[in-house]
Amino acid sequence: MVSTVAAQRRALFVVALTLILAVSSYVTKAWAAGAVAIGKCGAYGQAYDYVAEADARAAALKQCKGTCTAITMKRACAAFAVDMTNPCGPHGYAVKSKISSSLNAATKKCYEFGGKECVIRAWVCDAKG
Known part of the structure; x- marks a missing residue:
């Protein structure tokens, strides 16, 4: 008992x-807002798990050196690829629901823009991405 x-x-x-x-x-x-900031010559910043997209954007831009552009995401993944032979040249980025998709798409964009040896420079996932 x-x-x-x-x-x-x-x-x-x-x-x-x-x-x-x-x-x-x-x-x-x-806490499902994130951002990746992209600048010249491989500069980047990243932020994830923020309440608001504006806060994530500001945090990513703060980390990025120089003049940068921020891409926000919500419950997704972002990736940034640069050309190893010329880091100041071709690059690509992508935001997708899964990390593998974003890595592949960013690398593909880098090659489409003329990259010769494209590699992932940065990636970030937010919440369920």
């Missing part, structure tokens, strides 16, 4: 676990 105290402890444990799971799900959904 199970004591009342043991049953109460189990019930309290189940309630606490349910609350923890609910809060973690809310945090993952709420």
Whole structure:
């Protein structure tokens, strides 16, 4: 026979676990804005898990050296590729729902713009990306 105290402890444990799971799900959904900033000669900045896209954009731009452009994302991945033979030349970037797709698309764009040896310079995923 199970004591009342043991049953109460189990019930309290189940309630606490349910609350923890609910809060973690809310945090993952709420903190789901990111950005990657791209500049000349391979300069970049990245930010993820921000509440607002504007905050993520500002954080990524702050990390990037020189004049940079920021691309925002929501629950996705972004990648930035540069040409190793000329880092100040051709480059490509992409934002996709999965990391593999964004890496492939960024590399492909770099080659399309004339890159000879394109490599990933930076990548970032936000929340479920």
